[in-house]
Amino acid sequence: MNDKYDIIVIGGGHNGLTAATKLAKNGKKVAVIEKRQALGGIAAGEEFHPGYKSTGLIHDTSTIRMSVVKSLNLKDFGLNIEEKRPNTTILGSSGECIELSDNIEETCQEISKYSNKDAEAYKDYRSFIASIRPFVDGLMNEMPPDLIKLGTKDLWTLLKKAIGLKRLGNKTMLEFLKVAPMSVADFINERFETEFLKAGLVAPAIYHSYTGPWSSYSTLNLLLWECASANSIIGGPQALVTALEKAAIAVNVDILTNCGAKQVLLDDNNEVMGVLLADDKVVQAPIVASSCTPLVTFYDLLKPNQIEYSLEHSIKHYRSRGTAVKVNLALNKALSLNGLSNIEYARTGNSIDEMEKSFDFVKYRKFSVTPILDIHVPSVSSPELAPENHCVVSVIAHFASHELEGGWSEDPKKVFGQNVIQTLEQYSPGISNSVVGMEVLSPQDLEERYGLANGQVYHGEHAVDQILTRPIPSCMRYSTPISGLYLCGSGSHPGGGITCMPGALGSEAILKNR
Amino acid sequence: MPIKSPFFPRTSQLCTSMYWKEWAGYHAVSSYGTLHDVEYFAFRYSAGLLDITPLFKYKITGTDSASFLSRVMVRDISQLKIGRVTYCCWCNEDGKVVDDGTVMRRGENEFFVTSADPCFSWFSRFTRGYDVEVNDISDQIAGLAVQGPTSRDILKKFCDVDLDSLKFFSTTSAKVKDFEIYISRTGYTGDLGYELWIENENALTLWDLIMDYGKSYDLRPAGLAALDVTRVEAGLILKDVDYYNALHTLIEDRMSSPYEISLGWTVNLERDPFNGQAALKAEKQAGSNWAIVGLDIDWVEIEELYNRHGLPPEVGSTAWRDSIPIYVDSSMNKQIGYATSGTWSPILKKNIALATIEKKYDQIDSKLQIEVTVEHKRHTVTATVSKPQFYNPERKTSNPVKS
Amino acid sequence: MSKRYDSIIIGGGHNGLICAAYLAKAGRKVLVLEKRHVLGGAAVSEELYPGFTFSVASYVVSLFRPHIIRELNLAKHGYEIIPMDCSFLPLPNGDSLARWADPQRSRREIARFSQKDAETYPEFSRVMTHMGKLAKAVIDHPAPDITSMNPRELANIFRLGRTFKGLGPELLHLNTKLVTMSALDFLDLWFESDVLKAPMAVSGIIGTFQGVRSPGTAYVLLHHYMGQLDGSFRSWGFSKGGTGGVSLACASSARSYGAEIRTEAAVQQVLIKNGEARGVVLENGDEILANSIVSNLDPNRTYLKMVGESELDDEVVKEIKRYKLRGSSGKVNLALDRVPEFSCRPGDGDHIRGDVAIAPSIDYLEKAFDQAKYGEFSTRPYINAVIPSLTDPSVAPPGKHILSCFVQYAPYHIKEGAENWPKYREAFGDAVVDTMAEYIPGLKDMILYRQVLTPWDIEQTMGLTEGNIFQGELSLEQLLFQRPLAGYAKYKTSINKLWMCGSGTHPGGGIMGAGGELCAKTMLNARAI
Structure with a gap:
């Protein structure tokens, strides 16, 4: 470790590593400092029970941007990626199953087991997604125009986006503008009739958000996710981290683990001069890029009088309310869901109203009795994660309040864990008997382990205003009001999930400004 | 529906004119008699007693009180010594003034702050990361101003402290009967005077004591009308008259920096970050657009205007608070500012005003034109630019015993 | 069939009457047909019990556009509003909160629950006044059509853009929030006390099928601040003699300009020939012809009942069926x-x-x-x-x-x-x-x-x-150029010579009168009659 760098990246998650590698590839001397022992942040795999490993806190790798994979040559560093979205099974509580795959024909056939109308509707739905994808991709892959300052250049970018929208054709554009603000319940109800299918389709819109399917604007989230979800990484998020680490080392990035940042140091002109580490060592650098949440970056890494009140106020009101609990299960046999084994990804929900009722709990600072499950069984494709013939199940369960009445002590965690297993029983009778190990991570645990404010996995909710000017207007282009301090985490455009895009665009902003 | 100050049982008996105003949600006496002149002369020749309870009062405690206040105020409060008072203003992050008031240091970790607008919410916004507690004690603490040449002698009659050596802008606690009062040698009249702070329940006892002992020193209860004349003479600006709270204005033109309202001297720029620092540094470098100045309005020209109509010159008996245009010359083509308050000064025998004018015209002794209306017609007369402070008697700051 | 009208207005609600008044003032021959025995639609007063006159449905007035009062001389015709001085919130625990027009009095009331909130309250009003300026730019003009590349439309969009930009960065951002956030999240930016936030947040849900936590409700909140814009006007008030008084004043004004108004004249159908509205058929079988027809009814009723699916394009039928009413x-x-x-x-x-x-x-x-x-x-x-x-x-x-x-x-x-x-x-x-x-x-x-x-x-x-008092949910996809339908948002319908002037058109519900006024002005500008 040196004591002087061009750029220090705080946080060794997938975004931090992406940013560091991109910067180093451009000739910068870069260090990544990671508080935890393992790299990867929420993408890091953990041994949660002796002999059983998870592949990361969140398991959806389908939104990884190929542009990043290509520009960092991640395949050369061992990344095994398929350019198609993974098959996902939608489960009904009476044994129903529909497997959604990249192959629309096959999927429609699956759906027509339950409803021909829905099969037709699904085809239309996919073609609508395909028609808006170029526009949405354009939004996600580029630095956003400064919607607030609206300089000439920003207006020009905005105009280009508007033209991009118009280029979809009036009909698609109007449909997009019409449905985006709608509740996802309305949007899906207009098209489909089979209850459990509808529930499965709306689910991604409400994951990690503080909204139920009946909340306005939830359709926008669904559309963004549908457009982005196009790939799958074999081995899950941890595999991505492993490749990213190799790529970083190859361009001489200094990676320092067990190395927390205590403070970003500013000089008399309020400009960045380095980082004070947890062990009180000082590392100098004129630029610091933080992949931590906006709250940690501005509240914990700076002194209170180093940020103006308006910034503090916007950060304080940047909405970041965790609504999910992570449950890792170790099973002593393979998991079968609704009679099917070898399912890798599955979703439950049963009906839109049930999902809404599940959301209602968080409004009153409680958790759902029958949570909605987003299931990943990584051991299907990576058997090494568990002992032979055993299996690892990664469940993200909604909804649970981050400000649970009475607090997230061991008891409520146990109860919620049981709620998850009881819910799984509906799809996998007898599963309770095969559970040999279980880890329940409440929003509070997530905050403590990963520094996620209120356990919000996306570093801030994907609400419209927080998508358009992410995280806040004065920081929406990765630079901040503090000269030399940049953001490069999920709290920045285009947001949370495993995309690596905030890291990539953040590093671009740094290279452009200096 | 204004509320009553703890002194209301007395002030309401004495206010025979029934001239009241609303001050910060309180009933406040405008003048006790139909004419306020006697109350003015009490301030200047003997002593006036004014109920200042409607001011907002805050107690700031905690080990970081000083650094917290230094962050909020344009002044470096950490330099303030125990027992001393400072007058200053506080800004938003754009360097625009939110309010002004006094800060008194009662102890290493205890301050007493007064303000014109409610500021609890404002102060509380900056407490994150500081060991500090902001307490609004506005409703628990009553205030009385005893102002004028005989004020010290009156207080000496019943206070157990050495007021002869209490310096201007210093404070002390005193025991009166069986209770304590907090005295600061401050005021809004620009004269020798004190402000007394006291728990509500003892307020009336204190009032009665002062009135009793004051009799021999020609003390009178005085209202806001008289105060207004004295504060213009002293060149003390007033929120909502000479400037506006930046948080409550709709347009930027109505916001002011400390430099623009003659409070530049209260700003300590080179130190740890404080609210408005960056903006104020920039303004200091680039120069301000506006300045508050004093205007000495030419009496002879006014007299002349009235003469033309066969009238003796008329000046209002009270201070005024209208916005009066200031021009660069008598053609009235180019307005360069506006006077915000003014008065006939009985003690200086001058017609004076406080005005906000473009900075480039603020040279002392330069001549400008102010609008006057005589017999419904608009004219201008010459006004000479001066410092805002017109009246500053030696007794205001001096002590009979050198300490 | 007796005489030919320039325009027939279906429905004698306040918007229909205002539209009639503007058209009559411009010299057009206008007939208003109201189904009920009383005028006013939802802005109606009825003596339901001897001696008691009820504002049956709509009960307070705040958003009425002041220029309509001037232009139609409504004060002369009996438009009288008694201002409301207080908003009162009783609490189950025996406490209560009253918010007054007197700011110091309100501050003391609110301070009992949160001193910070009490002091922030005026700052909030100040910001909402700014937001209201923007809203005014939006509600006092027809909504620009973004699908059009017509230079005039582009100029309209540009004009709006300039108003937005004029707000400055901070307020512009707030505006984005205002359109998309929930009323509660928006209020959370300022306030901490539930006792203050709850009665303020309800302004965001009135008439909608949304909760205070539902995204998008902050916009409805703004609707309630727009009344504060018009300087001398107090924001909220009662119409003397009940809310019907407003409608009666509009009717009286319309009559003074020569409009004819009939009650108990229910329209069954709009007469359509060759895709063009020619007149109306009453429930009693009478046919009345006119050069144009204006419907004050909601979009659903106008398109699906008055016109009928058989006369409409499939696409229009599909879209109008998607139009959300959902009375709540x-x-x-x-x-x-x-x-x-x-x-x-x-x-x-x-x-x-x-x-x-x-x-x-x-x-x-x-x-x-x-x-x-x-x-x-x-x-x-x-x-x-x-x-x-x-x-x-x-x-x-x-x-x-x-x-x-x-x-x-x-x-x-x-x-x-x-x-x-x-x-x-x-x-x-x-x-x-x-x-x-x-x-x-x-x-x-x-x-x-x-x-x-x-x-x-x-x-x-x-x-x-569906009992929707705003003639359609006030959600973003049903506002501006999409109210009621994209492409037919400027008071014109998909049927030639059939117009709409009710709350189901831009700028939406409440006793504003803007729909009636803008519809009439659009018709006159287009020389449609």
Whole structure:
């Protein structure tokens, strides 16, 4: 470790590593400092029970941007990626199953087991997604125009986006503008009739958000996710981290683990001069890029009088309310869901109203009795994660309040864990008997382990205003009001999930400004 | 529906004119008699007693009180010594003034702050990361101003402290009967005077004591009308008259920096970050657009205007608070500012005003034109630019015993 | 068939009457046809019980566009608004909050719950005034059509863009938030106390099928601040003689310009020939011809009933069926034999001369909404109550009073189906009276007469589809160039010579009059008649 760098990246998650590698590839001397022992942040795999490993806190790798994979040559560093979205099974509580795959024909056939109308509707739905994808991709892959300052250049970018929208054709554009603000319940109800299918389709819109399917604007989230979800990484998020680490080392990035940042140091002109580490060592650098949440970056890494009140106020009101609990299960046999084994990804929900009722709990600072499950069984494709013939199940369960009445002590965690297993029983009778190990991570645990404010996995909710000017207007282009301090985490455009895009665009902003 | 100050049982008996105003949600006496002149002369020749309870009062405690206040105020409060008072203003992050008031240091970790607008919410916004507690004690603490040449002698009659050596802008606690009062040698009249702070329940006892002992020193209860004349003479600006709270204005033109309202001297720029620092540094470098100045309005020209109509010159008996245009010359083509308050000064025998004018015209002794209306017609007369402070008697700051 | 009109207006609501007045003022021959025996639509006064005149549906006036008052000379025609001085919130624990026009008095009231909030309150009003400026730019003009590349439309968009940009960065961002956030999240930017936030947040849900936590409701909140814009006008008030007074003033103005107005003249259908509106057929079979037809009815009724699917493109039928109405509110009007006194703050003082909100907490409001989401009326609803007889003696006999309760939520689509609402009407009325009685001891013994209006009743009597008082949900996809339909948002419909002027057009619901005015002006500008 040196004591002087061009750029220090705080946080060794997938975004931090992406940013560091991109910067180093451009000739910068870069260090990544990671508080935890393992790299990867929420993408890091953990041994949660002796002999059983998870592949990361969140398991959806389908939104990884190929542009990043290509520009960092991640395949050369061992990344095994398929350019198609993974098959996902939608489960009904009476044994129903529909497997959604990249192959629309096959999927429609699956759906027509339950409803021909829905099969037709699904085809239309996919073609609508395909028609808006170029526009949405354009939004996600580029630095956003400064919607607030609206300089000439920003207006020009905005105009280009508007033209991009118009280029979809009036009909698609109007449909997009019409449905985006709608509740996802309305949007899906207009098209489909089979209850459990509808529930499965709306689910991604409400994951990690503080909204139920009946909340306005939830359709926008669904559309963004549908457009982005196009790939799958074999081995899950941890595999991505492993490749990213190799790529970083190859361009001489200094990676320092067990190395927390205590403070970003500013000089008399309020400009960045380095980082004070947890062990009180000082590392100098004129630029610091933080992949931590906006709250940690501005509240914990700076002194209170180093940020103006308006910034503090916007950060304080940047909405970041965790609504999910992570449950890792170790099973002593393979998991079968609704009679099917070898399912890798599955979703439950049963009906839109049930999902809404599940959301209602968080409004009153409680958790759902029958949570909605987003299931990943990584051991299907990576058997090494568990002992032979055993299996690892990664469940993200909604909804649970981050400000649970009475607090997230061991008891409520146990109860919620049981709620998850009881819910799984509906799809996998007898599963309770095969559970040999279980880890329940409440929003509070997530905050403590990963520094996620209120356990919000996306570093801030994907609400419209927080998508358009992410995280806040004065920081929406990765630079901040503090000269030399940049953001490069999920709290920045285009947001949370495993995309690596905030890291990539953040590093671009740094290279452009200096 | 204004509320009553703890002194209301007395002030309401004495206010025979029934001239009241609303001050910060309180009933406040405008003048006790139909004419306020006697109350003015009490301030200047003997002593006036004014109920200042409607001011907002805050107690700031905690080990970081000083650094917290230094962050909020344009002044470096950490330099303030125990027992001393400072007058200053506080800004938003754009360097625009939110309010002004006094800060008194009662102890290493205890301050007493007064303000014109409610500021609890404002102060509380900056407490994150500081060991500090902001307490609004506005409703628990009553205030009385005893102002004028005989004020010290009156207080000496019943206070157990050495007021002869209490310096201007210093404070002390005193025991009166069986209770304590907090005295600061401050005021809004620009004269020798004190402000007394006291728990509500003892307020009336204190009032009665002062009135009793004051009799021999020609003390009178005085209202806001008289105060207004004295504060213009002293060149003390007033929120909502000479400037506006930046948080409550709709347009930027109505916001002011400390430099623009003659409070530049209260700003300590080179130190740890404080609210408005960056903006104020920039303004200091680039120069301000506006300045508050004093205007000495030419009496002879006014007299002349009235003469033309066969009238003796008329000046209002009270201070005024209208916005009066200031021009660069008598053609009235180019307005360069506006006077915000003014008065006939009985003690200086001058017609004076406080005005906000473009900075480039603020040279002392330069001549400008102010609008006057005589017999419904608009004219201008010459006004000479001066410092805002017109009246500053030696007794205001001096002590009979050198300490 | 007697004479030929330049324009026939279907529906004598305030927008229809205003539209008629503007057209007549411009010299056009206009006929207004109202189904009921009274004019006003939802802005109607009726003497339902001897001596008591009820503002049956809409009960307060705040958003009425001041230039309409001037241009139609409404003050001369009896437009009288009595300002409301206070918003009162009784609390179940015996406490209460009154917000007054006097800022210092409000500050002291709010400070009892949160001192910070009390002091932030004026800052909030200041910001909302800025936001209102923007809203004014939006509501006082037809919505620009973004699908068009016509230079005039582009100029309109540019004009709006400039207004937006003129706000400056901070306010612009706030504006984005305002359009997309929930009323509660938006208020959270300023306030901490539930007791203040709850009665403020309800402004964001009135008339919508949304809860205070639903994204998008902050926009509706702004609707309620727009009244503050117009300087000398107080923001909220009662119309003298009930809300129908506004409609009657509009009618009187319209007549003074020569418009003809008929009541009990229900239109059955718009006469369409070769895709063009030629006249109307009344329920009694009469046909009346005109050069243009203006519908003050909601979009659903206009397109699907007055025109009929057979005359419409499939695409239009599909889109109009997607148009969300979903009435969510009801009304309970009570005639009382004495002043209803609140136990938490007794007496008939100024605190009950404005509006009274039963909205004790955010959770209370959310729970009321939860019931509605799943097809039930709220058993403990949000209620906005007024006692207009305390300030306007003309509406009730001396010493007697009217308690008019706007109630939410009463979803049109109850689980059992909307047509079963009559079975639940009295139970709904009881829930409202029970709720009010928790704050007004002895209320049940004071009641001389009770009228309960469910959304079903509102649909049946006033012709508002699904009982939606705004003629359509105020959600972003149904506003601006999309109200009611993209491409037909400028008062024109897909049928030639058929126009719309109701709340289902831009800028939406409330007693604003803007729909009627802008429709008439658009028609005249286009030389359509």
